[in-house]
Amino acid sequence: DSGVTQTPKHLITATGQRVTLRCSPRSGDLSVYWYQQSLDQGLQFLIQYYNGEERAKGNILERFSAQQFPDLHSELNLSSLELGDSALYFCASSVSGGPYEQYFGPGTRLTVT
Amino acid sequence: GDSVTQMEGPVTLSEEAFLTINCTYTATGYPSLFWYVQYPGEGLQLLLKATKADDKGSNKGFEATYRKETTSFHLEKGSVQVSDSAVYFCALKNPNTGNQFYFGTGTSLTVIP
Numbered sequence: 001d002s003g004v005t006q007t008p009k010h011l012i013t014a015t016g017q018r019v020t021l022r023c024s025p026r027s028g029d030l031s032v033y034w035y036q037q038s039l040d041q042g043l044q045f046l047i048q049y050y051n052g053e054e055r056a057k058g059n060i061l062e063r064f065s066a067q068q069f070p071d072l073h074s075e076l077n078l079s080s081l082e083l084g085d086s087a088l089y090f091c092a093s094s095v096s097g098g099p100y101e102q103y104f105g106p107g108t109r110l111t112v113t
Numbered sequence: 114g115d116s117v118t119q120m121e122g123p124v125t126l127s128e129e130a131f132l133t134i135n136c137t138y139t140a141t142g143y144p145s146l147f148w149y150v151q152y153p154g155e156g157l158q159l160l161l162k163a164t165k166a167d168d169k170g171s172n173k174g175f176e177a178t179y180r181k182e183t184t185s186f187h188l189e190k191g192s193v194q195v196s197d198s199a200v201y202f203c204a205l206k207n208p209n210t211g212n213q214f215y216f217g218t219g220t221s222l223t224v225i226p
Contacts, residue, residue, distance in 0.1 A: 004156075
């Protein structure tokens with residue numbers, strides 16, 4: 001158990017809908033990262049937050065947004081869903097500075113039908 | 114920019130065979146290097162890491178040495194087991210670029226009895 005929790009574990013929704021994925025980082029970690037993993041694209045970095053502020057952006061679509069709240073949990077919002085958004089979404093957390101590794105949550109499997 | 118390049122898979126080995134998965138990186142300065150493993154249906158787990166040149170990370174019989182002169186961090190194991198079947202990701206974290214993580218595309222390993 002990495003200490004990072006993600007909910008829900010599975011999500012099935014229709015095209016055009018909007019969903020929210022939730023992540024709670026390990027106790028004491030201030031950085032949260034979101035990744036998308038699909039069969040054809042591999043592991044894609046989406047966005048990073050540090051202590052409530054956006055720190056880095058990767059290949060995140062404009063239909064997607066995220067935020068980190070004062071209690072450090074984070075939410076990833078996906079809107080106007082398309083079939084191609086079906087993927088595993090992982091959250092990871094880390095101590096920001098230094099050579100510290102990321103700890104990954106178990107992921108949310110999103111299926112868009 | 115920073116990047117990680119891994120050998121393409123899939124890799125199929127017989128039990129007790131020697132494993133090498135190549136990883137090279139591009140980064141300025143002195144990044145930290147990591148190997149993560151993803152077992153079927155699970156999130157990524159840290160396998161080993163090295164934080165400076167010539168460091169050797171090791172865990173569960175796996176080893177990797179941080180070679181700055183060849184910008185490489187190849188993963189090796191002397192005798193693989195069926196339970197090592199998984200996807201392996203090489204990654205780097207660079208303090209010069211805000212401690213963002215960069216992952217390789219992953220290498221799928223299947224070990225057959």
